Amino acid sequence: MMKTTYKQIAFLLSVVALLAPLAVSATPEEDRQARIDAMKEQRDEKIQERKDDRQEAFCTRFTENAAKIVSTMGERRKDFQDLKEKRSGKLGENRDSRDGNLDSNRANADARRSEMYAKLEAKADTDAKKASVAEFKDTVEKAVDTRQAAVDVAIKAFRSGVDAALSGRKDDMQKAVDSFSSAVDAALDKARSDCDSSTDPQMVRSNFRSSLEAARKSLQADRSASEKVGAQVKALAEIRRTAVKKALDEFKATVESARRELKKAFGETTSTEASITP
Numbered sequence: 094m095m096k097t098t099y100k101q102i103a104f105l106l107s108v109v110a111l112l113a114p115l116a117v118s119a120t121p122e123e124d125r126q127a128r129i130d131a132m133k134e135q136r137d138e139k140i141q142e143r144k145d146d147r148q149e150a151f152c153t154r155f156t157e158n159a160a161k162i163v164s165t166m167g168e169r170r171k172d173f174q175d176l177k178e179k180r181s182g183k184l185g186e187n188r189d190s191r192d193g194n195l196d197s198n199r200a201n202a203d204a205r206r207s208e209m210y211a212k213l214e215a216k217a218d219t220d221a222k223k224a225s226v227a228e229f230k231d232t233v234e235k236a237v238d239t240r241q242a243a244v245d246v247a248i249k250a251f252r253s254g255v256d257a258a259l260s261g262r263k264d265d266m267q268k269a270v271d272s273f274s275s276a277v278d279a280a281l282d283k284a285r286s287d288c289d290s291s292t293d294p295q296m297v298r299s300n301f302r303s304s305l306e307a308a309r310k311s312l313q314a315d316r317s318a319s320e321k322v323g324a325q326v327k328a329l330a331e332i333r334r335t336a337v338k339k340a341l342d343e344f345k346a347t348v349e350s351a352r353r354e355l356k357k358a359f360g361e362t363t364s365t366e367a368s369i370t371p
Contacts, residue, residue, distance in 0.1 A: 151288070151294035151297065151298070152288035152294075152297075155284060155285075155288060155297070155301075159281050159284070159285070162277065162281065184259075188252065199241065202237075206233065206234075206237075210226070210230050213226045213229070213230075213355075214226050216359070217359075221358060222358055222359060225354070225355050225358030225359070226355070228351075228354075228355075229351050229352070229354070229355040232347065232348075232351040233347075233348055233351060236343075236344050236347040236348055236351075237344070239340075239343075239344070240340045240341065240343070240344035243336065243337075243339070243340035243343075244336075244337050244340055246336070247332075247333045247336035247337050247340070248333065250329075250332070250333070250336075251329050251330065251332070251333040254325070254326075254329040254332075255326055255329060258322045258325040258326060258329070259322065261322070262322040265315065266315070266316070268315070269311075269312055269315030269316060270312075272308075272311065272312070272315070273308050273309075273311065273312040276304065276307070276308035276311065277305065277308055279304070280300075280301055280304035280305055280308065281301075283300065283301070283304065284297050284300070284301045287300070
């Protein structure tokens with residue numbers, strides 16, 4: 094009985110020994126899948142390495158380009174300030190030149206009127222004629238003063254209006270430039286942060302470009318709005334032209350009336366057609 098039992102145990106052990114290799118050895122299909130998984134893992138690692146390399150290269154280039162952008166922005170801000178100062182200086186020079194021409198023209202007109210008065214006084218051979226010349230001279234000089242005062246007021250009002258319009262435009266443009274600079278700085282900071290957090294370079298680039306484009310469009314819109322100053326200046330110039338024309342028309346009417354009275358005193362044959370220049 095014991096012998097039979099030992100034989101059965103020995104048989105079972107031999108069966109287990111035969112089956113054991115089958116239990117631990119992988120099948121050909123499992124080996125192939127393992128190789129595929131290993132290759133996939135290696136490929137994924139290489140893809141990640143290339144991605145990391147691209148990320149590092151992009152962020153390196155971006156950092157270099159960001160420095161250039163900041164430098165360019167600084168140069169443009171300086172150019173903007175220089176342009177404002179240049180325009181302001183040019184405006185002042187133009188006004189000084191016009192004022193100089195106006196003073197010169199008025200001085201020449203004063204000289205011509207003085208010459209005309211001298212000729213009339215030389216022809217006045219009676220007290221009545223002399224009195225008429227004196228009255229004519231007084232009327233014309235008062236008319237000149239009135240006309241010059243009206244012209245000066247019109248010029249001053251025009252310049253004040255232009256200064257206000259230009260000042261508003263400068264403020265608007267300064268705000269536009271500041272807003273644009275802030276938007277660019279924010280876009281740069283966001284891109285740097287995305288680089289530090291290993292965001293996909295394509296997304297970093299796309300977001301950065303979108304932010305810059307939005308900033309540019311906003312700047313263009315602000316500039317278009319500020320260009321309306323041209324229409325304001327044109328309207329102010331028309332107001333000045335109307336005021337000056339009114340002053341000249343009134344002056345001419347006054348002088349013409351005084352000239353007719355003087356001709357009566359001298360007689361119709363006496364010429365008082367000498368130029369009476371404003």
